[in-house]
């Protein structure tokens with residue numbers, strides 16, 4: 001096992017040695033302090049997630065029999081067998097196998113599997129550039145422990161989806177549905193507190209600048225901290241927002257290592273009050289918006305996090321009068337807790353049935369916004385490819401074009417952050433704007449708690465402070481960043 005472990009890292013380093021900082025630590029030491037999180041996350045976390053799926057499927061037996069009879073049960077057994085095989089392929093580092101179903105993303109996926117580390121646009125970086133060497137693949141055939149971390153993780157979830165997509169009765173089965181729903185139900189108290197807070201403050205206007213600014217910040221920080229609650233970091237164990245997050249905001253704020261919240265608010269107010277003047281900011285290579293027509297949320301997790309995002313969206317609609325808000329979600333079950341179409345609609349249903357008058361009121365308000373076309377739920381296959389976002393313009397130009405219509409795109413969560421920043425182990429003090437490799441669809445921000453060792457745009461002092469506080473500061477979900485690319489002032 002230990003040999004395989006080293007081999008894995010040799011392969012990883014082989015592909016990435018040109019940017020891996022020489023820390024003078026050996027591999028095991030780097031894992032210990034939270035760097036090189038790739039290996040334990042594949043080796044330890046994914047098998048647990050797969051085992052949990054098997055457990056859930058066994059428990060669903062009666063339901064499947066009731067719905068589909070014995071033929072359904074046969075399919076369920078086949079499903080369980082395939083999940084167990086996937087786990088065993090992972091644990092024995094077998095090569096990835098091609099997708100067989102005929103889906104819109106099959107060809108793209110099979111290309112990634114066959115030429116795993118192909119990067120079309122090598123990163124050009126003017127900083128003390130560890131990144132000037134183009135990435136090329138050392139191995140044409142990817143396997144679990146020789147491919148990039150991003151490919152291996154995404155492949156796992158896409159393969160789970162393949163099992164459903166190639167079945168008859170279980171085509172729409174989401175093996176994470178129960179966990180996601182339970183997480184929302186168990187967050188009821190925190191959700192009710194947040195909804196009371198929202199409803200009693202949302203009538204303010206921008207003229208009352210102190211209140212509106214404070215409300216914006218509270219809702220934005222709550223959305224950041226909502227990202228703590230994903231189920232993949234806990235290998236599917238409940239990780240809910242049980243306490244009242246609003247009472248903890250001051251404490252939580254102190255864990256934000258880079259905080260652009262004021263910049264984001266000022267930018268939006270400038271646009272709203274028609275004071276934005278197109279200037280010649282040399283760092284901005286897209287055409288900045290001068291209006292507030294559209295905001296995009298690139299969603300992450302269902303449950304408390306989605307609810308906190310919706311509260312922030314309500315602020316944009318009610319206070320800034322934004323005409324269209326797009327919510328981008330996943331087309332297949334993804335990283336355990338990510339929002340899918342079913343989660344989205346189920347969340348509103350649950351709010352209406354929850355017994356809380358506040359939640360009923362908000363669900364009705366938000367369904368009316370959806371009905372009126374102000375809030376738009378949307379999915380795209382690009383979000384479930386293993387591609388970093390610098391590839392979006394060439395792989396999914398339609399999506400890139402859509403985002404370029406936005407006044408502000410909000411990327412939620414850790415995985416989106418990894419994809420925005422190319423999922424490399426940057427020196428954390430490298431400037432955020434310098435790692436995007438041409439990904440400039442529009443103004444955007446990332447709201448993310450740190451659950452992986454990809455980080456940029458923080459000061460040396462902030463890194464020191466976090467390190468002193470806890471050794472696993474990069475992966476614990478305790479620290480966060482609010483980072484933005486904005487044209488004004």
Ligand SMILES: O=P(O)(O)OC[C@H]1O[C@](O)(CO)[C@@H](O)[C@@H]1O
Pocket residue numbers: 041045153227230232233300301335412413414415416418451452
């Ligand atoms: O839901 P999020 O915030 O994208 O987090 C997903 C998690 O999965 C990971 O990819 C690790 O398995 C981390 O990036 C993170 O812990």
Ligand SMILES: [Mn+2]
Pocket residue numbers: 230232300301335337338413415
């Ligand atoms: Mn997620």
